[in-house]
Amino acid sequence: MSRTFYEFFAGGGMARAGLGSGWKCLLANDFDRKKGLTYGKNWGDDHLVVDDIRNIGPEDMPGKPDLVWGSFPCQDLSLAGGGAGLRGDRSGTFWPFISHIQSLRDEGRAPAIIALENVLGTLTSHSGKDFAAICEALKNLGYNYGAMVVDASLFVPQSRPRLFVIGVRSDISTPPVQTSEEPLAPWHTTGLKNAYKRLPDVLQEGWIWWRMPKPPKREQSFGDLIEENPASCKWHTKAETTTLLSMMSEVNLAKVETAKAARKRMVGTIYKRTRHEHGIKVQRAEIRFDDIAGCLRTPAGGSSRQLIMVIEGEKIRSRLISTRETARLMGLPDSYELPDRYNEAYHLTGDGVAVPVVRHIAKHVLQPLLLAHETTVSREVV
Numbered sequence: 286m287s288r289t290f291y292e293f294f295a296g297g298g299m300a301r302a303g304l305g306s307g308w309k310c311l312l313a314n315d316f317d318r319k320k321g322l323t324y325g326k327n328w329g330d331d332h333l334v335v336d337d338i339r340n341i342g343p344e345d346m347p348g349k350p351d352l353v354w355g356s357f358p359c360q361d362l363s364l365a366g367g368g369a370g371l372r373g374d375r376s377g378t379f380w381p382f383i384s385h386i387q388s389l390r391d392e393g394r395a396p397a398i399i400a401l402e403n404v405l406g407t408l409t410s411h412s413g414k415d416f417a418a419i420c421e422a423l424k425n426l427g428y429n430y431g432a433m434v435v436d437a438s439l440f441v442p443q444s445r446p447r448l449f450v451i452g453v454r455s456d457i458s459t460p461p462v463q464t465s466e467e468p469l470a471p472w473h474t475t476g477l478k479n480a481y482k483r484l485p486d487v488l489q490e491g492w493i494w495w496r497m498p499k500p501p502k503r504e505q506s507f508g509d510l511i512e513e514n515p516a517s518c519k520w521h522t523k524a525e526t527t528t529l530l531s532m533m534s535e536v537n538l539a540k541v542e543t544a545k546a547a548r549k550r551m552v553g554t555i556y557k558r559t560r561h562e563h564g565i566k567v568q569r570a571e572i573r574f575d576d577i578a579g580c581l582r583t584p585a586g587g588s589s590r591q592l593i594m595v596i597e598g599e600k601i602r603s604r605l606i607s608t609r610e611t612a613r614l615m616g617l618p619d620s621y622e623l624p625d626r627y628n629e630a631y632h633l634t635g636d637g638v639a640v641p642v643v644r645h646i647a648k649h650v651l652q653p654l655l656l657a658h659e660t661t662v663s664r665e666v667v
Contacts, residue, residue, distance in 0.1 A: 296317070341385060383426065399426075405446055508551075
């Protein structure tokens with residue numbers, strides 16, 4: 286049976302990719318025109334509305350969705366952001382999102398499930414008040430709710446922990462097998478448990494500790510995803526690689542020497558970061574060789590673009606990570622069409638949600654909830 290959904294803040298449609306062919310998208314919305322072009326190339330644009338979420342009206346929201354997904358902007362909730370939280374210009378678009386759910390509810394079209402995704406800073410923003418506001422908004426809409434922290438590294442070789450809040454309409458019975466009386470590892474981290482403890486008693490009453498199986502051990506390493514001849518970037522010259530090595534601290538240079546001595550191909554990832562050393566600011570290149578890429582971030586002035594270094598004995602090569610490699614790190618297939626411009630493609634992937642994470646949540650939480658609800662409704666009709 287085909288499930289229906291809306292995807293707000295859709296970007297390139299990565300939540301849709303994770304949900305898969307068993308789900309039909311009734312509405313996709315994003316304000317970014319360039320992302321909308323990529324979405325249209327991959328998924329079609331007959332259901333796509335490229336506009337500010339505040340400009341969406343009930344007439345733009347067809348049918349009765351089973352699910353409404355919202356990966357609302359993270360900038361104001363991120364630890365690296367300005368700290369504006371849900372009052373910020375970007376993350377504050379959460380409130381128009383909630384308003385749309387209210388409109389659907391008023392028309393008798395409230396979705397069975399609401400899924401929200403954002404950065405872990407959501408849990409501590411404004412001392413937990415923003416997270417409490419999210420829970421309160423769901424409660425006021427008539428939903429019970431719970432949250433999970435899922436690191437994409439369980440599925441793909443990228444360190445990318447994210448918060449997922451899943452709300453289910455309070456008139457829907459949740460199967461006991463899908464819930465737990467207490468927090469469960471690895472989904473309910475110390476940070477999440479602390480955020481729950483900070484919630485007022487009235488908000489703790491609607492809380493659900495979601496139960497979800499841990500996936501099989503990931504076999505794929507970051508080195509498996511590397512392109513030898515990428516189309517989106519070029520390998521550095523020897524001089525450029527030497528300059529990159531000169532930006533490394535003794536600790537990071539030691540990692541390079543260890544990789545050289547490994548007698549096998551070693552692939553590391555590098556971020557350039559500004560550090561304070563002896564009272565002055567120094568830009569450092571920091572490398573890791575744990576077969577996991579650092580968390581992809583949207584590029585800002587070039588400083589947050591991730592680089593790679595491939596070491597085979599004394600041979601050292603380096604370059605920017607390719608756009609196809611970033612897509613692979615998000616779990617997108619190579620058939621997915623990316624923007625031609627490097628920064629646009631990097632921004633698209635770095636701003637998205639990891640596809641296999643959505644797939645796992647859909648398989649073990651969203652779909653069982655809908656199936657149980659449909660079974661209950663069928664019995665009542667009979």
